[in-house]
Amino acid sequence: MFNDSQFTVITGASSGIGKATAIHLDKLGFRVFAGIRKEADGQALMKEASDRLTPLLLDVTDGNSIAAAVSTVTEKTSGKLLGLVNNAGLSLNGPLELVPVPEIKKLMDVNVLGLLAVTKAFIPLLRKGQGRLVNISSGHGLLAIPDKSVYAASKFAVRAISDSLRVELRPFGISVSCLVVGKVDTAVLGKIVAEREKMMKDAEPEITKLYSPLLEFFDKEVKGLAGISPSEVGKVVAEALMKKKPKAQYLVGPGAKKMKNLARLPVGLRDRLMYKAIYGKR
Numbered sequence: 001m002f003n004d005s006q007f008t009v010i011t012g013a014s015s016g017i018g019k020a021t022a023i024h025l026d027k028l029g030f031r032v033f034a035g036i037r038k039e040a041d042g043q044a045l046m047k048e049a050s051d052r053l054t055p056l057l058l059d060v061t062d063g064n065s066i067a068a069a070v071s072t073v074t075e076k077t078s079g080k081l082l083g084l085v086n087n088a089g090l091s092l093n094g095p096l097e098l099v100p101v102p103e104i105k106k107l108m109d110v111n112v113l114g115l116l117a118v119t120k121a122f123i124p125l126l127r128k129g130q131g132r133l134v135n136i137s138s139g140h141g142l143l144a145i146p147d148k149s150v151y152a153a154s155k156f157a158v159r160a161i162s163d164s165l166r167v168e169l170r171p172f173g174i175s176v177s178c179l180v181v182g183k184v185d186t187a188v189l190g191k192i193v194a195e196r197e198k199m200m201k202d203a204e205p206e207i208t209k210l211y212s213p214l215l216e217f218f219d220k221e222v223k224g225l226a227g228i229s230p231s232e233v234g235k236v237v238a239e240a241l242m243k244k245k246p247k248a249q250y251l252v253g254p255g256a257k258k259m260k261n262l263a264r265l266p267v268g269l270r271d272r273l274m275y276k277a278i279y280g281k282r
C-alpha cells in the first residue's frame with residue numbers, strides 16, 4: 001500500500017500533537033520528515049520511530065530554515081510530497097489589555113505567517129505529488145470567545161487560509177483539510193498556566209482586578225475540561241492523508257463540536273450566554 005511517494009512533512013514535531021502524529025504516521029508506514037528546531041528533539045523522536053522517520057530542522061519563522069528544509073526534502077524525495085501537515089503553533093490567552101504586543105507578534109509569526117510561508121514553499125512539491133495539505137486549527141478558530149482574541153484571530157486565519165487554498169490548489173490535485181481541534185492534553189496547557197501567571201505579575205494590580213471574573217472563569221475552565229490524547233489527533237491527520245476523499249473540515253474532540261454548535265447561534269444570544277456564564281448576569 002505504501003511506497004516511496006508516501007513522503008510527508010509535519011511542522012512542530014518536537015512535542016504534543018506534532019510528535020504523536022509523526023509517530024503515528026511512521027507506524028502506518030509513511031515516510032515522515034518531522035520538523036524540529038533542536039537536534040536533541042530529533043534524536044528523541046528517532047528513538048521512538050522507525051528508520052523511515054527523518055528529523056528535519058525547520059523553524060517556520062525563518063526563511064533560510066524553510067528554504068533549507070525544502071532543499072533537503074527535494075533531494076531525498078525526487079521532488080514529490082504526499083503531505084504537508086501544518087501543526088507548529090503557539091498559544092496565548094488573556095485579556096488584550098494585559099497581553100504584551102511582542103507576544104502577539106510572536107504568535108502571529110508562527111501560527112499565521114509561518115504557516116503561509118511553509119505552505120508557499122512546499123506547494124511545488126505537493127503539486128508534483130498531487131499531495132494533501134492538512135492544517136491544524138482549533139475550536140477557537142470557529143468561535144472567538146473572550147480571553148482568546150489573539151489566539152482566535154490566528155486560528156480563524158488558519159481556517160480562512162484552508163478555505164481559500166482548497167479551491168486555489170484543486171486544479172493541481174492538491175486537497176486541503178482543516179482540523180478543528182478541541183482540548184488536547186499536551187505541554188501547551190502547562191505553558192498557558194505559566195504565561196497567565198507571568199502576565200498577571202507584570203500587569204498593574206488595579207487593571208488585573210478589573211478582569212478578575214474573566215481570569216477566574218478561564219483558569220477554572222482550562223484546569224477543569226478533560227482533554228483527548230494527542231494520538232487521537234494523529235489518527236485524524238492520517239485519515240485526511242489517506243482517505244480517497246478527505247473532508248474539508250474535521251472536528252476532533254468533543255469541545256470542537258460544542259464550539260461549532262455555539263458558533264451557529266445568533267450573535268446577540270451567543271454573547272448573552274457567554275456573558276452570563278462568565279459574570280453570572282445578563
Ligand SMILES: NC(=O)c1ccc[n+]([C@@H]2O[C@H](COP(=O)([O-])OP(=O)(O)OC[C@H]3O[C@@H](n4cnc5c(N)ncnc54)[C@H](OP(=O)(O)O)[C@@H]3O)[C@@H](O)[C@H]2O)c1
Pocket residue numbers: 011012013014015016017018035036037038058059060061087088089090091110114136137138139181182183184185186187188189227
Ligand atoms: N493542545 C490543545 O489543546 C490544542 C487544541 C487545538 C489546537 N491546538 C494546536 O495544535 C498545534 C500543536 O499544539 P500542541 O498542543 O501539540 O502544543 P506543543 O506541545 O506546545 O507543540 C507546539 C509545537 O510547535 C513548535 N513550534 C513553536 N514555534 C515554532 C517555530 N517557530 N517553528 C517551528 N516549530 C515551532 C514547537 O517546537 P519547539 O519545541 O521547538 O518549541 C512544538 O513542536 C498548535 O497549532 C495548536 O494551536 C492545540
